[in-house]
Amino acid sequence: MTDYDGFGVAIADGVATITLDVSGKLNRVSMAAREQLGRVFDELGADEAVRAIVLNGARETFTAGGDIASFLERPAEELSRLAWNVAAPERCPKPVVAELRGYVFGVGLELALACDFRLAAEDVQLAQPEVRLGMIPGSGGTQRLARLIGLGRAKDVIMRGRRIAAEEALALGLVTEVVPADGLDAAVTRLLNELAELPPLALAMAKRVLNQAYDAPLHVGLEVEGLAYGLLRSTRDFQEGVEAFGQKRKPKFEGR
Numbered sequence: 001m002t003d004y005d006g007f008g009v010a011i012a013d014g015v016a017t018i019t020l021d022v023s024g025k026l027n028r029v030s031m032a033a034r035e036q037l038g039r040v041f042d043e044l045g046a047d048e049a050v051r052a053i054v055l056n057g058a059r060e061t062f063t064a065g066g067d068i069a070s071f072l073e074r075p076a077e078e079l080s081r082l083a084w085n086v087a088a089p090e091r092c093p094k095p096v097v098a099e100l101r102g103y104v105f106g107v108g109l110e111l112a113l114a115c116d117f118r119l120a121a122e123d124v125q126l127a128q129p130e131v132r133l134g135m136i137p138g139s140g141g142t143q144r145l146a147r148l149i150g151l152g153r154a155k156d157v158i159m160r161g162r163r164i165a166a167e168e169a170l171a172l173g174l175v176t177e178v179v180p181a182d183g184l185d186a187a188v189t190r191l192l193n194e195l196a197e198l199p200p201l202a203l204a205m206a207k208r209v210l211n212q213a214y215d216a217p218l219h220v221g222l223e224v225e226g227l228a229y230g231l232l233r234s235t236r237d238f239q240e241g242v243e244a245f246g247q248k249r250k251p252k253f254e255g256r
Contacts, residue, residue, distance in 0.1 A: 026064035038085035061102025
């Protein structure tokens with residue numbers, strides 16, 4: 001079993017669960033963990049036995065953020081490249097679900113923003129508090145947050161370093177769904193079961209097209225979408241989907 005710095009990985013029934021777990025430090029994410037998470041997402045993305053990934057935190061919280069003191073020990077050039085590892089959930093071809101409860105601060109929110117789905121408990125609090133330390137979000141937070149909720153709202157969140165509760169997060173489109181804290185695990189399971197019924201190639205292609213073309217000019221996005229559509233036309237899953245639809249039966253997708 002591989003030892004990771006502050007998180008664990010478990011795989012069961014086609015689902016890989018990455019759990020941030022640092023007792024007494026609100027699951028802080030170390031610099032080493034950032035690098036390891038980048039590699040783990042790459043490995044899970046290439047693992048044919050894994051169809052989806054869940055990212056969560058131990059002890060009723062996601063994470064209160066990074067290992068702040070360690071930033072003073074790292075060279076500025078290294079810190080300028082932090083976004084690459086935190087973007088690993090976005091690069092991963094598998095659906096990635098962030099299961100959010102308690103604190104989702106700093107790099108925790110940046111990790112969640114790089115995931116495809118964000119399911120949150122009613123007790124969740126989200127924030128990019130870096131400005132209060134004389135810093136800004138440096139792992140993708142300024143860019144993904146602005147693209148997700150708009151420039152003005154992102155400025156309000158980042159430049160004030162303020163916390164966002166569940167109801168506001170849902171209204172802003174920052175989270176996909178909000179449920180009672182004791183129902184979060186069940187909500188994640190329902191989503192995973194739904195995704196398991198869908199063709200993995202189409203899911204991977206949809207994720208790739210959306211991520212790559214969402215900030216491109218419309219004509220570029222339409223071209224990328226059209227090319228992806230044409231590629232999926234040649235898959236066995238598409239043929240199976242069409243045949244099942246015509247025969248009024250449940251399709252059996254195989255990922256080919």
